[in-house]
Amino acid sequence: MNKANPSHIIAAAIQRERQRAGKSLSALAAKAGLAKSTLSQLENGAGNPSVETLWAIAAALDVPVSFLFEPPGPQARLVRAGQGKLVGSDAAGFAATLLDAGPSAGQQAAGGTAPGRRGGTCDCGRRRFANGSAGRSGSAESR
Numbered sequence: 201m202n203k204a205n206p207s208h209i210i211a212a213a214i215q216r217e218r219q220r221a222g223k224s225l226s227a228l229a230a231k232a233g234l235a236k237s238t239l240s241q242l243e244n245g246a247g248n249p250s251v252e253t254l255w256a257i258a259a260a261l262d263v264p265v266s267f268l269f270e271p272p273g274p275q276a277r278l279v280r281a282g283q284g285k286l287v288g289s290d291a292a293g294f295a296a297t298l299l300d301a302g303p304s305a306g307q308q309a310a311g312g313t314a315p316g317r318r319g320g321t322c323d324c325g326r327r328r329f330a331n332g333s334a335g336r337s338g339s340a341e342s343r
Contacts, residue, residue, distance in 0.1 A: 206269075210254070211245035213268045217261045218243075232260035 218228050225243070229236040233256055241247040242257075249257075258265040279299045288295030 205245070207245045207247070209271050210249065210268055211243050212272050213270055214239075214257060215243045216272065217263050217267055221261050221263075223261070228257070228260055232256040 218225070221228075223231070225239055226236050229239040232239070232253075234253065238247065238253075239257075242249055242253075254268050255265055258268055261267075279297075284297035284299050286295050287298050
């Protein structure tokens with residue numbers, strides 16, 4: 201399956217937004233005024249929807265029609281407390297939990313950072329380090 205194909209981008213977006221809205225295929229089809237089989241075909245990339253059909257689907261999902269043309273974003277990964285890899289430094293005397301190892305070989309990190317490096321922020325309130333110190337996100341003590 202070619203993920204760059206517009207039919208597949210639209211199909212994935214319809215399914216993503218339907219699931220995000222918590223609607224069944226039948227419920228969305230009814231609200232959009234479409235046959236369930238038509239909506240199923242569109243979600244499987246086996247259709248050529250008109251602008252009116254896409255507009256009806258977007259209105260039924262209460263999203264802008266432009267959302268149906270957005271390719272899928274990167275998958276978020278939940279790392280629960282105690283599940284990440286603990287990394288430490290003997291020289292610095294602390295340890296922290298590694299939440300993401302960064303891109304694998306051959307991938308370039310997003311956000312304009314150098315290959316093999318990942319930029320990002322932690323907006324998660326408080327962090328506790330292995331030495332017992334704590335810091336607030338965004339404060340000078342946690343940087």
